[in-house]
Amino acid sequence: MKIAVLPGDGIGPEIVNEAVGVLNALDESFEIEYAPVGGAGYEAAGHPLPEDTLTLAKEADAILFGAVGDWKYDGLARELRPEQAILGLRKHLQLFANFRPAILYPELAGASSLKPEIVAGLDILIIRELNGDIYFGQPKGFRQALTGPFEGSREGFDTMLYTVPEVVRIANVAFQAAGKRGKRLCSVDKANVLETSQLWRDTMMEVSKDYPDVELSHMYVDNAAMQLVRAPKHFDVVVTGNMFGDILSDEAAMLTGSIGMLPSASLDANNKGLYEPSHGSAPDIAGKGIANPLATILSVAMMLRYTLGKEEQAHRIEAAVKHVLAQGLRTPDIMQVGTTQVGTCAMGAAVIAAL
Ligand code: IPM
Ligand code: MG
Numbered sequence: 001m002k003i004a005v006l007p008g009d010g011i012g013p014e015i016v017n018e019a020v021g022v023l024n025a026l027d028e029s030f031e032i033e034y035a036p037v038g039g040a041g042y043e044a045a046g047h048p049l050p051e052d053t054l055t056l057a058k059e060a061d062a063i064l065f066g067a068v069g070d071w072k073y074d075g076l077a078r079e080l081r082p083e084q085a086i087l088g089l090r091k092h093l094q095l096f097a098n099f100r101p102a103i104l105y106p107e108l109a110g111a112s113s114l115k116p117e118i119v120a121g122l123d124i125l126i127i128r129e130l131n132g133d134i135y136f137g138q139p140k141g142f143r144q145a146l147t148g149p150f151e152g153s154r155e156g157f158d159t160m161l162y163t164v165p166e167v168v169r170i171a172n173v174a175f176q177a178a179g180k181r182g183k184r185l186c187s188v189d190k191a192n193v194l195e196t197s198q199l200w201r202d203t204m205m206e207v208s209k210d211y212p213d214v215e216l217s218h219m220y221v222d223n224a225a226m227q228l229v230r231a232p233k234h235f236d237v238v239v240t241g242n243m244f245g246d247i248l249s250d251e252a253a254m255l256t257g258s259i260g261m262l263p264s265a266s267l268d269a270n271n272k273g274l275y276e277p278s279h280g281s282a283p284d285i286a287g288k289g290i291a292n293p294l295a296t297i298l299s300v301a302m303m304l305r306y307t308l309g310k311e312e313q314a315h316r317i318e319a320a321v322k323h324v325l326a327q328g329l330r331t332p333d334i335m336q337v338g339t340t341q342v343g344t345c346a347m348g349a350a351v352i353a354a355l
Contacts, residue, residue, distance in 0.1 A: 001029070001030050001031065001061045001062070001308060002030075002031045002032075002033065002059065002060045002061050003023070003030050003031065003032050003033070003060055003061065003062050003063070003064055003303075004033055004035060004053075004056045004057050004059075004060035004062070004063045004064070005020060005032055005033065005034045005035075005063075005064045006034075006035055006036075006037040006053065006057070006063060006064070006065045006066065006085075007034070007037075007040070007066040008037050008038040008039070008040060008065065008066040008067050008068040008082070008085070008281060009038045009039040009040055009066075009067065009068050009069055009070045009082055009281045009283070009286075010067055010068075010069065010070055010280070010281025010282050010283040010286040011066070011067065011281060011282045011283075011285060011286050011291035011344075012038070012040075012066025012067040012068065012281055013066060014286070014287075014289065014291050014293070014344050015066060015067075015277065015291050015292070015293040015295070015296040015344065016064060016066040016296055017293075017348070018293035018296065018297060018344060018345065018347065018348025018351075019064060019293060019296040019297045019299065019300045019348075020032060020064070021348050021349075021352060022297050022300055022317060022320075022348065022351055022352060022355070023064075023300050025352045025355055026304075026313050026316065026317070026355065027313065033056055033060070035050070035052060035053040035056045035057075036050065036053060037049060037050075037053050037065070037068060037085045037089075038067075038068025038069060038070075038082035038083075038085045038086075038281070039068065039069070039070045039072070039073050039082045041053055041082075041085055042073065042076070042080060042082065047080065048068065048080060048081065048082050048083075048084045048085035048088070049084060049085040049088040049089065053085075054088070054089070054092060057089055057092075057093060057274075058092070058093065061272065061307060061308065062272065062273055062274075062275065062303050062307040062308060063089070063273070063274040063275065064275055064276075064296075064299065064300065064303065065086070065089070065274050065275065065276035066276070066277075066281075066296065067276065067277065067279065067280050067281035067282070068082035068083060068085050068086055068280075068281055069081075069082045069083055069280055069281045069283070070082065070281060070283045071283060072283075082281075086276075087135065087136075089274060090130050090131060090266060090274070091131060091136065093268060093272070093274065094131065094268045094269065095130055095131070095266035095267060095268050095272075095273065095274050096129060096130050096131040096132075096166070096169060096170060096267075096268065096269075097127060097129070097130065097169075097170060097173040097266065097267045097268075098127065098128040098129070098130040098245065098249075098264060098265070098266045098267075099125060099126075099127060099177070099264060099265040099266075099267070099302070099306075100125070100126040100127075100128060100245075100249040100252070100253070100262065100264045100278055101123075101124070101125050101126075101262065101263070101264075102122065102123075102124050102125075102126065102232075102249075102252035102253055102255055102256050102262060103122065103123050103124075103256060103261075103262075104119050104120065104121065104122040104123070104255065104256045104257065105256075105261065105322065105325055106120070106121075107325040107326060108256065108257040108258070108261070108325065108334055108336075109257070110257075110336050111256075111257030111258055111334050111336060112254075112255055112256060112257040113254065113257075114229065114232075114255060118231070118232065118233075119232060119233075119255050119256070119257075121233065122232055122233055122255060122256060124232065124233075124235045124236065124237070124238065124252060125177060125181065125236070125237045125238070126237075126238045126240070126245060126248060126249045126252055127170065127173060127174045127177060127237060127238065127239045127240075127245075128239075128240060128241075128242060128244075128245025128246065128249060129162075129166065129167075129170040129239075129240070129241050129242050129245065130242055130245075130266055131166065131242075132161065132162050132163075132166045132241070132242060133160060133161070133162060133196070133241045133242035133243050134158045134159065134160040134161075134242070134243050135242045135243065136161075136242075137158065137159035137160055137161035138159060138161075139157070139159055140157060140158040140159055141156075141157065142154060142155065142156050142157075143155060143157065160194065160196045160243075161196060162196050162199055162200055162241065164199065164203055167199065167200050167203035167204070167207075168203060168206075168207055169269070170239060171203060171204050171207035171208075171239065172207060172210075173267075174187075174237060174239035175207060175208065175210070175211040175214050175216075176211075177237055178211075178214045178236060178237040179211060179213060179214050181236055181237060182236035182237070183213055183214050183215060183236070184214070184215045184217070184235075184236035184237065185208075185214050185215070185216050185217070185236070185237050185238075185239060186216075186217045186218070186219055186224070186235055186236070186237070186238050186239070187200070187201065187204040187216065187217070187218050187219070187238075187239050187240065188218075188219050188220070188221050188224045188238055188239070188240035188244055188248065189201050189218065189219075189220065189221065189240070189241070189244070190220055190221050190222075190244070191218070191220070192220060196241075197241075200241060201218055204216060204218070204239070221240070221244045221247075221248070224238070224240075224244075224248060225247070225248065225251060228248065228251050228252055228255065229251070229255070232252070232255050238252075249264075249278065250278075253278050253279075257334060258292065258333045258334045259278055259279040259295070260277075260279055260291070260292030260294065260295055260331065260333045260334065261292065261294050261295055261298070261334065262277065262278040262279070262295050262298070263275065263276075263277060263278065263295050263296070263298035263299035263301065263302050264276055264277070264278045264299065264302070265299070265302045265303070265306050267306060267307075271306055271307055272307055273302075273303065273306055273307045275299040275300065275302055275303040275307075276296075276299055277295030277296045277299055278295060279295055289343040289344050289345060290331060290332050290343055290344060291331065291344050292331040292333050292334065292344070292347065293331075293344050293347055293348050293351075294321055294331075294347065294351075297317060297321060297348070297351055298317065298318065298321060300317060301313075301314040301315075301317035301318050301321075302314070304317070316355060317351070317355070319354075320351045320352075320354035320355045321351060321354075323354040324347065324350040324351055324354055327340075327350070327354075328340050329342050329346070329347060329350050330342065331343070331344065331347055
């Protein structure tokens with residue numbers, strides 16, 4: 001098995017280093033190859049997604065991705081900014097199904113900004129469509145406003161767009177995932193305003209006929225944002241489009257106390273995947289050795305489960321993470337009274353010891 005490792009920017013290299021350590025501790029037979037991406041790609045080859053990096057990502061069986069982005073690249077043209085690397089990988093590799101679980105570890109209930117009784121036992125899965133929507137819809141750009149009270153002014157525009165087959169494929173993934181869990185799927189849209197969402201909703205209802213054992217409900221995105229903080233445990237699996245999923249998955253992540261705990265998987269139609277922590281590159285704490293590597297380590301567990309078919313090893317990693325939390329070890333982002341603060345490397349080493 002060949003694994004492409006793309007550490008990226010900010011805290012990316014530090015957390016990926018710990019995750020690779022965990023992978024090697026489990027099984028030394030993985031072939032691991034590194035390549036630069038994001039700002040690091042720009043520095044190395046003048047592009048956030050260098051040709052060689054993309055080739056490696058295509059060849060590999062799975063991709064472990066750190067994070068991209070740094071304020072120092074904010075002045076670059078959009079196509080050269082670090083974020084284009086992850087968008088490009090998702091698009092070129094047709095990674096359309098993004099799994100973002102939000103699980104609350106009992107030891108961390110106090111770290112959530114919500115009352116423990118609201119979040120205790122939380123286990124929801126957000127499935128975000130990743131290849132379409134306003135992120136990729138054409139046309140987009142800048143122009144002079146053609147009509148209206150601001151005619152002639154400079155305007156920016158994007159196109160929100162979904163075709164039926166794109167919604168069908170993410171719907172199938174979501175119904176199947178819900179079928180393996182609590183059998184409740186909530187589709188989030190803005191069908192009271194947007195045609196894209198009406199098509200999304202109609203398609204979800206159509207596909208639901210193939211999954212009679214899964215209960216489908218619909219919710220407007222504004223209400224979903226509210227219900228996520230009001231009664232998050234009412235959700236089982238949520239399926240939504242690219243932009244709403246971007247926003248709601250950050251919100252859901254924070255319910256669990258720290259976005260530093262949450263892994264994610266982006267899969268294609270054959271379960272080849274890119275695995276990355278749900279959090280970003282956090283340039284403000286880069287190089288300080290304090291970043292939480294657990295989201296990336298748990299992303300390795302998702303890789304073993306979804307792409308490499310090694311459920312037992314995935315489970316071992318998850319159990320090891322639970323063990324270090326139970327030992328009271330905490331990086332600063334999940335620190336609480338009575339626990340022991342450790343840095344990035346010590347946390348990685350503790351997980352390996354627990355394995
Ligand atoms: C995410 C990130 C990305 C997105 C950015 C870095 C382009 O916020 O993975 O959620 O918007 O998809
Ligand atoms: Mg995001």
